[in-house]
Amino acid sequence: MTRKEPARSAAARLTLSWRIGLPHWETDDAFGQVLKLLIGRRAVVDEVALFETITHHLYIPLDVYARRMELAAQRLDAFRRAGISSVGINVLCTIGHLNEAWSYMPPLPFQAMVGHDGAVSTSCACPNTAEMRAYVRAKYALVARARPDFIWVDDDIRMHEHGVQWGCYCPTCLALFAKAAGTAFSREELVKAFNEPAAGRLRRLWVEQNVSSIESLLAEVASAVQAVNPRIATGLMTAGPAWTTYSGQAFDRWFTALRATKARPGGGFYDDVQPLRMFHKAIECGRQRVALPEAVADVQYELENFPYQRLKKSTSTIINECSLALAYGLNGVAFNMLGVPTALDDVRPWVDAIPAARPLWEQWVAHAAGLPTAGLWPAWSRHLTARRAVHPGEDWLTSPAAYDIQRPRLLGEIGLPLAADAPGCGTVLSGRIAECFNDEELTAMLSGGVLMDSTALKVLTVRGLGHLTGVRIARELDNGMMERFTADKLNGGAAGSLRDARIEFWGDAKGMADVLEPLAPDVRLLAELEDYFYRPQGACATAYENTLGGRVVVMGYAPWMFLQSVGKRLQLQNVADWISRGRMPVRVDEAVPLVSVVRLSANRRRAAVMLVNAGFDVIRSATVHLRVSGRRARELEVGARPRVRPLTPEKGGSRLILRQLAPWSLRVVLVGD
Ligand SMILES: [Zn+2]
Known part of the structure; x- marks a missing residue:
């Protein structure tokens, strides 16, 4: 038997878990009802986790918390007696999520998180003060004494969006940074310095401080728990990189510090208003799954119906969204759908839809365990915020669309399989994301198949790699343009047809209609820009096989919107097959x-x-x-x-x-x- 086998067999097993809010177990009456609800549906209940607070405000006095954990111990035992073999506690707040209920919750007795603009959080703490760390240790020790099989650390473990947008610029954190940078900055000086184009080192050091603040906090949590009982498993809930990579997303270091074996990749999908968003969340969860250390074999999707109102989400949506998450490599679902105890009617139809899906989910997880996702890989990096360029006049702490790692998901929406695992069958380079890769990494990508937009082309040109794309930008047009597909065989039956994205309707149309000029004789033209009087303006989509054997397609016209036409879909299917040399897994x-x-x-x-x-x-x-x-x-x-x-x-x-x-x-x- 190899050492890897136990982890693989754990990955092949589906876990259905239930997150139970404090109001459902605080009183005997409510607990009796939730126990009845879940035990009556035993076939879809493998695990339960008790939330230990109702608000997202961090501070609860320890004497109150100690009494609550004594009750939690009794509730966990009641679940065990009812036959649930895995029971645990979900610690909702370690730092605090956002400002909530602050006007009547006890104020933080230690340093609150401070934003880059000087705003002070009312509910969330700076993670770096000794007083906060002592509180966290004491709190997790109390949780461990309730004898849970596992403890979840929720996704307030981040340095962004804590009632203040970007943290933490308190005196403790600025002093830590002064040591690392070798220079002392006031908050105002530091925020100003971040926007200097040449201040890459400062920006990288700051993100590293965010990473290490979280890493050391998680190490304290692990040691507090293990001092009570080293057999308690731990899990970390993470916020996804599509939100921001400001916190550094160092899953290797964070999961290792927490000694975690469970993960819950995060993202937001709450209702039926835009059902395709379930697919977007699934991809985002897939990206996080890929970044997990090997020891983490229990990876649960969070089915989140917050704030838990029945008509927000259909039962079919629940089944589809959980299925897509499992498709992207997660192997469990943590159902977060129990709202307030007086609203069990909101919950029952959702719960009752799950048994029918379980056999399919089990077969999927068992069959797909250990297999990577295949298809085009939209490039991203956890170092995006740390390494991105800042041009004169730009603000580092904003997130322009050029750094949105999600835009290539449109390719998935028209049916091209998208991989979460790199390198996939080819790379998609969008916007300015190429800035966070070094030349060697970019050259490796360009020696395979690449589909890119013309903003990425600009970044590569500046880096001296433009020749590998076969083209350069000749002109940037920003109004009144369509594209017409050429007779190139990659356009198949769509040759001659037009695609009109009405680029000025959608805000800033810059970078929407770039004319591409071939740098080599064998560059193939796939589309040409035309104005609304059908006058040709030059090439806007090209295909080129470079000297490294890489096949590169550049899209200069409205690359990340309105790809849904029959002709564009056909062109992109052919392009994906061509750049991947026929390796796209499904068409x-x-x-x-x-x-x-x-x-x-x-x-x-x-x-x-x-x-x-x-x-x-x-x-x-x-x-x-x-x-x-x-x-x-x-x-x-x-x-x-x-x-x-x-x-x-x-x-x-x-x-x-x-x-x-x-x-x-x-x-x-x-x-x-
Ligand atoms: Zn701080």
Whole structure:
């Protein structure tokens, strides 16, 4: 047996966990009701976690907290007696989440977090003072004495958005920074210095201070817990990098400091208003999953219906969103849907929808365990904030769209599989994200397949790597432009058709219509700009195979909006196949809103494919090309028996036709044993 086997088998097991708010266990009456609700649905309850406070305000006097933890111990025992084998406590506040209920909660008796603008948090603490650390140690020791099997540390472990936007600029933190930087700064001086283009070292040191503040706080939590009982497992809930990388997102260091074996990657998806956001959150969770150390085998998605009102979210949404998160490599769900004890009617329909999905989820997790996601990898880095460039007049502590790591998700929305695991089948470089990679990393990307926008081209040109793209920007147009697809064979049947993104309608149209000029004779032109009188303005999409053998496609026209046309979808499918040299794992012929997530072994003999109908029409038929080896597949559907389906062999893999996908429903295709 190898050392890795236990972790792998744990990763293959689905865990369904329930987060239980304080009001549900504070009184015997409420606790009796929630116990009845969950024990009556034992088949979907593997684990429970008790929240230990109701507000997101950090400070609770320790005598109050001690009495609460004595009661928590009794509640955990009651769950154990009812047959739940894994019971724990979810510590909602370690730093504090945001300013809440501060006018009647006891004020913080230690330094509050201070923002870059001098604002002082009313509910959240600076994580670096000795007084705060002593409180945290005492608090977690009390939690550990309640004999939980595990303790979750919630996602207030960050240095941003604590009622103050960017922390912490208190005297303690400024003194720490003076030591690291070798110069003492006042808060005002430091914030000003951050905006100096040449102050890269200061910015990197500041993010490092954020990382190490969290790291040392988590080490204190771990040591306080382990001093009471070293067998208590710990877990860390994280905030995703798409929100910001200001806190440094050093999961390797943070999980190690906490000695954590459980993770809950975070993100926000709360209602049915924009259902595709469930896909965005799933990708964001996938990015965080990839960054976890190997010891973390229990990775739970948080199904969050906050603030828990029934009509905000459909039961089908719950099933789809949890499924997509599992697709991106998580292997459990922490249901956060119990609101206030008087509102169990809000909860029951959601809870009752879950048993039908469990068999599909279990098969997915078991089959896909250990397989990376496959498809195009939208490049990002946890060092984005630390390493980004600051140009004259820019404010480091703002987040322009050029640093939004989520924009390539639009490719996923039109059906191209997106990988969370690098390097995937090709890289997507958007905006100015390339700034946070060194030349060696960028050259490695450019020696494979790359799809990029013209803002990324600008960054590469400045870095002296533009020749590997085959083009440079000749002119930047910002109004009245469309693109027309050329007769290049990558455009297939879309040759000659127009795509109009009406670029001025959506705010700043700069960087929306860049004319690209070839730097080499063999650059292929995929599209040309035209004005509204059909007058050609020059190339705006190009394809080039560079001297390193890399295949690079540059998009100069409205790269991250309105890619949903039939012609653009076809062009981008062909482009993805071309840059990846036919390695994109899945392609669907029909222009239907099928979102696909693929997990694939290196030898392509084992695959798990999830396809979600992200539209409101029935998809009657979808021809799915699978670039895998295999003669047959298992097709799964929620609430139906698995079907064995023969695969039709074809060049590069095989083919399967899926039929009758209801709106917002999903299918799973499993290939291999
Ligand atoms: Zn501070």
